[in-house]
Amino acid sequence: MKIGALEAGGTKMVMGIFDEEGHLLEDKRIPTRPPAETIPEMIGFFQEKGIEKLGIGTFGPVDLRPDSPDFGTITATPKLDWRNYPLYTVLREALSVPCTFDTDVNAAALAECRLGAARGCENAVYVTVGTGIGAGICVGGKPVHGLMHPEVGHMLLKPNPRDPMPQGFCPYHESCLEGLASGPAISKRAGRDAGNLPDDDPAFTLEAEYLAQMCVNLIMVLSPEKIVIGGGVLEREFLLDRIRKETVRLLGGYIQAPEITARVDSYIVLPELYPISGLIGAWLLGRDAQ
């Protein structure tokens, strides 16, 4: 049986064809244009391959309430062409196969939990730090939905008094994580592209501090068994170790779990399935579609 996987992103759509064992047989990337252009191309690809199930992990926010008339719709996205677009319904009806639908980051969290860096964990968080900051969360081995879905990127933080941009740049919130610590936040603060900053730029000290505050708050709320952090910003691998040290410092010895106090190097980790955690997660979602 062929299983289709779609990781729908704001800039590109990644499609994969997997077998039941999870071997990636074929994949294709296309730029994300308005639905009228993008959707027919995706439908064509999946139809041609004869998939029998489809899993979708998408950018959001999305409506995930099973009893909602808008289930599977992309809601208040800044990408206006996609706002209120019923992605799940359109693909399921066009392809006539069982479909499962979740956020891209929940799909990635599921993949890292089942097969990647958080293998064996029932409760884990996957965070991606890039143009934005998003997170997927598994509890009891399943992605968390609740009222909507996690939006960890907009958690409120305590700005460092030495931060020249303590309010951040999120249009919705003062001092939220994404506004303080996403890639564009680093660039805005530095006055030049973050990609051109040297590793010893003080921007990365602040960056590690903010991501450590995030880790602390995730630990206090969820008590995850593992925190997986990836995304473009973490391609500076030295950041990870600073985040770990700063997390332990901020916890102040309060959480007496040896996984953190003695083995933080295997507690806060990079993803193992990067950069296709989301695509593999979409395959897992598709495999379980009914």
Add this chain to the structure above:
Amino acid sequence: MKIGALEAGGTKMVMGIFDEEGHLLEDKRIPTRPPAETIPEMIGFFQEKGIEKLGIGTFGPVDLRPDSPDFGTITATPKLDWRNYPLYTVLREALSVPCTFDTDVNAAALAECRLGAARGCENAVYVTVGTGIGAGICVGGKPVHGLMHPEVGHMLLKPNPRDPMPQGFCPYHESCLEGLASGPAISKRAGRDAGNLPDDDPAFTLEAEYLAQMCVNLIMVLSPEKIVIGGGVLEREFLLDRIRKETVRLLGGYIQAPEITARVDSYIVLPELYPISGLIGAWLLGRDAQ
């Protein structure tokens, strides 16, 4: 069948005898003294009543990992007599009945989810704001454990620049929720007992702001279907409405869920089972013990 329930607190032990339908047949409160004095009295009470199962919700932190040799032990508590005390094992062995064990706040969250203010929700948070700040969380209808258990009271917040005590008073963390917003924090900031402050004291504006920051971060991480807030500080019922308004303001319109944007009065609510949410939760835990 009689089911025993124990809500083990730092200052008092509340014991209940329930039938299978959840009727409270009898209860008893005793002060929490050292285990050598307190435990035999509790064992005597439960033995005399002929309970066939026992549920325990206890102060913490506790070890809840099912495969841990210290499962059911109270760990790093400041109450030295109880530190490393194997509460679960001692009670289960003395009473020879099936036992279930969790934190007091997870028990209360379970009770409010099944029978109280969050009835019908699978994902909800119960917070108690008093001498300390604790929270229990249900996801998928079950209490969250993870590496340890939630410790929401020590989430890091952004202090208000006009707060005369912006660092809070927690010995472990600067600017954590408990250090900024527990009952003793209000008293310390005001220089007199919080219980004697008039309702229009500015302390309560800060209090509502900090508890609203907590709500925002809970929403961003967990996306709960309901937030239940109780405890001594919330006996000032006007606080609740201020917390709701401030939460909506801080969210800045980012979360477009009508449960929050249009119906926040039924989203952030008082517990319905107060002050025995924890005891009823212990009964639920006991009923399911095997």
